[in-house]
Amino acid sequence: MTVNLETPSRALAIGAHPDDVEFGAGGTLAKWAAAGCEISHLVCTDGSKGSWDATDDVASLVATRQEEQRAASRKLGGIGSVIFLGWRDGELESGLRQRWEVCYWIRRLRPDVVLGHDPWKRYRLHPDHRHAGYLAVEGIVAARDPHFFPEQRIDHHRPSALLLWEADEPDHTEDISSFLDAKTDALLEHRSQFRSTMHIDDPSSQEQVESFRATVRERASDAGRDAAVRYAERFKLITKI
Ligand SMILES: [Zn+2]
Numbered sequence: 001m002t003v004n005l006e007t008p009s010r011a012l013a014i015g016a017h018p019d020d021v022e023f024g025a026g027g028t029l030a031k032w033a034a035a036g037c038e039i040s041h042l043v044c045t046d047g048s049k050g051s052w053d054a055t056d057d058v059a060s061l062v063a064t065r066q067e068e069q070r071a072a073s074r075k076l077g078g079i080g081s082v083i084f085l086g087w088r089d090g091e092l093e094s095g096l097r098q099r100w101e102v103c104y105w106i107r108r109l110r111p112d113v114v115l116g117h118d119p120w121k122r123y124r125l126h127p128d129h130r131h132a133g134y135l136a137v138e139g140i141v142a143a144r145d146p147h148f149f150p151e152q153r154i155d156h157h158r159p160s161a162l163l164l165w166e167a168d169e170p171d172h173t174e175d176i177s178s179f180l181d182a183k184t185d186a187l188l189e190h191r192s193q194f195r196s197t198m199h200i201d202d203p204s205s206q207e208q209v210e211s212f213r214a215t216v217r218e219r220a221s222d223a224g225r226d227a228a229v230r231y232a233e234r235f236k237l238i239t240k241i
Contacts, residue, residue: 001170001171001172001173001226001227002171002172002173002237003172003173003174003175003227003229004173004174004175005113005161005163005172005174005237007031007032007035007036007037008032008037008111008112008113008160008161009036009037009038009112010037010038010039010040010080010109010110010111010112010113011029011032011037011038011039011040011111011112011113011114011115012039012040012041012042012080012105012106012109012111012113012114012115012159013025013029013039013040013041013042013114013115013116014042014044014102014114014115014116014117014132014135014136014139015041015042015043015044015116015117015132016043016044016045016092016117016126016128016129016131016132017043017044017045017047017050017065017089017128018043018047018050018065018066018068018069018072018190018193019050019068019069019072019187019190019193019197020043020117020129020132021041021043021072021115022072022076022183022186022187022190023165023187024115024117024165024166024233025115025163025165025174025233025235026072026076026179026182026183026184026186026187026233027174027176027179027180027182027183027220027231027232027233028115028163028174028176028179028233029076029077029078029115030075030076030077030176030179030182030183030186031174031175031176031178031179033076033077033078033079034077034179038079038080039073039076039077039078039079039080040078040080040081040082040083040109040111041069041073041078041080041081041082041083042083042085042102042105043069043082043083043084043085044085044087044092044098044102044128044131044132044135045085045086045087045088045089045090045091045092045128045132046062046065046084046086046087046088046089047061047062047065047066047089048061048062048088048089049089049090050065050089050192050193050196050197051192051196052195052196061192064192065190065192066082066084068189068190068191068192068193069082069084069189069190070082071189072186072187072189072190073186075182075185075186075189076182076183076186077182080109081109083105085098085101085102089128090127090128092127092128092131092132093131094119094130094131094132094134094135094138098131098135099135099138099139099142100142100149100152102135102136102138102139102142102143103139103142103143103148103149103152104149104152104154105139106139106140106143106157106159107143107152107154107155107156107157108154110157111159112159112160112161113159113160113161113162113163114136114139114140114159114161114162114163115136115162115163115164115165115235116132116133116135116136116137116162116163116164116165117129117130117132117133117136117164117165117166118133118164118165118166118167118168118236119131119132119133119134119136119137119164120133120168121133121166121167121168122168124166129166133164136162136164137162140158140159140162140241143156143157143158143159144156144157144158144159144241158241159241160239160241161237161238161239161241162237162238162239162241163235163236163237163238164235164236164238165233165234165235167234167235167236168236169236170234170235170236171235171236171237172234172235172236172237173223173224173226173227173229173232173233173234173235174232174233174234174235175224175227175229175230175231175232176220176231176232176233177224177229177230177231177232180216180217180220180231183216183220184212184213184216184217187212187216188209188212191203198212199211199212199215200212217231220232220233
C-alpha cells in the first residue's frame with residue numbers, strides 16, 4: 001500500500017454522473033486544490049435518471065445537476081474546467097466516439113493525474129460506472145499516442161498516474177484527514193440526489209444531514225485503517241502508462 005502521491009499540477013477526474021467524482025475522490029481533489037493543483041471534472045452522462053420522482057422534468061433535472069456539479073467543484077477548490085459530455089444517463093457506452101471525446105479532453109487539459117471509476121470492480125451493477133471506467137483507461141491510451149485521432153490536431157499527452165476509485169484491489173491511500181469536510185460539503189451541493197443517494201428525505205432536517213456526514217466519515221475512517229490514516233480515500237494506482 002502506497003500513501004499520498006506528490007501533489008500534481010493538474011488533475012482530471014472522470015465520472016459517469018454528477019456526484020460520482022465527489023464520492024470517489026472528493027477529499028483527494030480538495031487536498032490537491034488547496035496545495036495549488038488545478039482540478040477539472042469530466043462528467044460522461046447527463047444525470048437524467050437521477051431522480052426517484054417519475055413526474056420530474058428531465059430537462060430541468062439535467063440543468064440542475066450541472067449547476068450542482070459546478071458548485072461541488074467550487075467547494076473542492078476547483079479552478080479548472082467542469083465538462084459534461086452529455087451522454088444519456090443509463091445508456092453510456094465505451095465506444096470509439098466516447099473514447100475520442102475523453103482523449104480530446106485529456107489532450108486539452110493535460111492532467112498529470114487522471115482519476116476514474118475502476119471498470120474491473122467485480123459484481124458492479126451500474127453499466128455507466130463500468131463504461132466511464134473503461135473510458136478513463138482507454139482515453140489515456142489514445143491521448144498518449146500521437147497516431148490516435150490525429151485529426152484532433154492537439155499535442156498528445158501522457159499522464160503520469162491513473163487512480164481508480166471503488167477499486168477492486170486498492171493499493172494506494174490518500175490521506176484526506178483535513179479534507180473530509182470539504183468532501184462532504186461538496187457532496188451536499190448535489191441536492192437533487194439527497195433522496196436517492198444520500199438518504200436525506202428532508203433537506204431541512206439537520207439530523208438526516210448529520211447522519212449522511214457520519215456515513216461519509218465512517219467510510220473514510222474504514223478506508224484509512226490499513227495505512228493507519230484517520231480519514232482516507234483508497235484507489236488502485238497505475239503508473240505504467
Ligand atoms: Zn454514478
